[in-house]
Amino acid sequence: MRxxxxxxxxxxxxxxIRDDVTVLGPGPGEIRIRxxxxxxxxxxxxxxxxxxxxxxxxxxxxxxxxxxxEVGDGVDDLAPGDRVIVNWLPACGTxxxxxxxxxxxxxTHVMAGYAMPRFMAGDLPVFGMAGCGAFAEEMVVPRIGAxxxxxxxPYEVAALVGCGVMTGVGSVVNTxxxxxxxxxxxxxxxxxxxAAIQGCRLSGASVxxxxxxxxxxxxxxxxxxxxxxxAPEALSDLIGEITAGEGFDYAFDVVAVPQTxxxxxxxxxxxxxxxxxxxxxxxxxxxxxxxxLLFEGKRIIxxxxxxxxxxxDFPRLIALWRAGRLDLEGMISHxxxxxxxxxxxxxxxxxxxxxxxxxHDAGA
Ligand SMILES: [Zn+2]
Ligand SMILES: [Zn+2]
Numbered sequence: 001m002r003x004x005x006x007x008x009x010x011x012x013x014x015x016x017i018r019d020d021v022t023v024l025g026p027g028p029g030e031i032r033i034r035x036x037x038x039x040x041x042x043x044x045x046x047x048x049x050x051x052x053x054x055x056x057x058x059x060x061x062x063x064x065x066x067x068x069x070e071v072g073d074g075v076d077d078l079a080p081g082d083r084v085i086v087n088w089l090p091a092c093g094t095x096x097x098x099x100x101x102x103x104x105x106x107x108t109h110v111m112a113g114y115a116m117p118r119f120m121a122g123d124l125p126v127f128g129m130a131g132c133g134a135f136a137e138e139m140v141v142p143r144i145g146a147x148x149x150x151x152x153x154p155y156e157v158a159a160l161v162g163c164g165v166m167t168g169v170g171s172v173v174n175t176x177x178x179x180x181x182x183x184x185x186x187x188x189x190x191x192x193x194x195a196a197i198q199g200c201r202l203s204g205a206s207v208x209x210x211x212x213x214x215x216x217x218x219x220x221x222x223x224x225x226x227x228x229x230x231a232p233e234a235l236s237d238l239i240g241e242i243t244a245g246e247g248f249d250y251a252f253d254v255v256a257v258p259q260t261x262x263x264x265x266x267x268x269x270x271x272x273x274x275x276x277x278x279x280x281x282x283x284x285x286x287x288x289x290x291x292x293l294l295f296e297g298k299r300i301i302x303x304x305x306x307x308x309x310x311x312x313d314f315p316r317l318i319a320l321w322r323a324g325r326l327d328l329e330g331m332i333s334h335x336x337x338x339x340x341x342x343x344x345x346x347x348x349x350x351x352x353x354x355x356x357x358x359x360h361d362a363g364a
Contacts, residue, residue: 062129
């Protein structure tokens with residue numbers, strides 16, 4: 001089958017599209033999926049350029065939907081032909097985090113994915129990103145790494161739910177638990193940021209300020225529910241205008257570099273919360289004084305994968321989409337072929353890109 005294989009880590013590393021890749025398994029408790037749609041996420045770029053840990057060679061991609069092709073021993077609640085969304089952070093159910101009720105902190109399967117190849121390219125073992133590897137025609141995941149959905153949900157729509165939409169909407173609904181009337185700022189208006197804006201709108205935020213350096217993205221943000229949309233330099237004036245200088249209840253930092261984290265901190269009111277949504281780089285450092293941490297009374301809340309529990313949350317997101325309350329079609333800015341994934345990674349910051357989705361041929 002065809003897959004895009006990454007051989008080395010670094011910004012200039014190319015993805016090698018090859019047809020001699022095979023997927024390993026499914027072993028007991030695993031399923032094999034025909035990938036029908038895969039979104040291109042910023043984390044794929046971060047895995048390539050070294051921002052996120054990634055052993056190589058590897059097949060990137062973790063935001064996907066497709067059909068079950070084969071089930072391993074012991075899997076009796078899914079069958080070939082079932083339509084699923086990949087959950088790239090499945091909870092093992094038995095580790096300390098799972099037992100504490102924080103399944104989104106479970107690293108059991110992600111760590112296994114760093115140690116256990118998922119594919120063979122000729123006679124070369126190849127890892128899958130986070131144990132997934134959606135830039136391929138097929139992939140194998142643990143049973144709990146897939147959530148079944150109804151067969152009428154389009155693959156592209158379903159794929160988005162698997163990472164970007166879950167992360168963005170979840171940061172508002174699950175992590176922040178934003179209440180009607182709250183005010184919010186969303187920094188970074190790519191796919192996850194647009195999903196966070198939609199989450200704020202769904203939750204009844206009275207003010208949703210979109211912040212981005214790219215003017216085109218600000219126009220897009222307004223279309224998805226932002227009440228205001230500004231460049232970062234204009235944010236402090238807006239704080240004065242809208243909140244009488246007090247600051248907003250929540251700031252969602254989707255970009256997660258030191259500068260945006262400070263911007264988010266400044267944007268929230270005393271007692272408000274910065275929600276850290278993006279996956280930042282391990283070498284970056286952000287400075288806070290103990291004085292401001294105490295006296296400003298602000299919180300910084302991490303939101304890994306939108307604090308998701310996918311078996312609960314994916315069907316809820318699909319239900320919101322069905323009800324016309326969550327615009328997912330509108331987030332698909334480009335439908336591309338697997339061969340174009342390299343260009344898609346390069347295009348991630350561009351103003352016209354919300355989500356680029358790789359669509360595979362229906363095939364056999
Ligand atoms: Zn992602
Ligand atoms: Zn666990």
